[in-house]
Amino acid sequence: MRIDVKNIMVKDIITVGKDRTVASAKSLMNYFNFDALIVTNEEEPIGLVTSSDIQKRVIEKELDPHLTTIGEITSKPLIWTRYNTTLTEVAEIMEEKEVNKIPIFGNLSNGPILLGLYVHNKKEVLIEN
Incomplete structure (x- = not known):
């Protein structure tokens, strides 16, 4: 059974500017x-x-978290995937890139839009297979 990541992603996400302090972001x-x-x-x-x-x-x-900015400690480049990627494909990307969370993007006519965040869960991938 094919399951696209858009069907199980976390839709409540927060973005933060790179210049915000770590203390503020935390x-x-x-x-x-x-x-x-x-x-x-x-x-x-x-x-x-x-x-x-x-x-x-x-x-x-x-x-000092009050002096260190989020931009200084951010994992870059941003590893991401599209909303219609299957769970199996997402799991492969995440394993290859050694990440546990991956942002999900969709398309609009003026470019990609951030839709959600997927947190790796091996049980979900097993269900798809």
């Missing part, structure tokens, strides 16, 4: 109970940052 993550944010440069998605990125790249390195 506050957003805590408030909305999100583990990841899409990082933008002038509203163009450029990367992804997760709670574990903040832990590894800021806290463990003893950087």
Whole structure:
């Protein structure tokens, strides 16, 4: 059975500008109970940052989260896929790129639009197969 990622992606997502401080971004993550944010440069998605990125790249390195910007620790380039990609294909991309979350984009006449975020779940991929 074919399952497209658009049918199971998380549609509630938060974007954050690359110049925002890590402390500010982490506050957003805590408030909305999100583990990841899409990082933008002038509203163009450029990367992804997760709670574990903040832990590894800021806290463990003893950087000041009030002075460090999200842009400094963002995982780049942005690994993404299209809304009509199957779960199996998404799982292969994520395994190859060694990521656990992947933004999902759709098409509009003026370019791609961010639709959601997929968090890898091996059970869902097994269901498709």
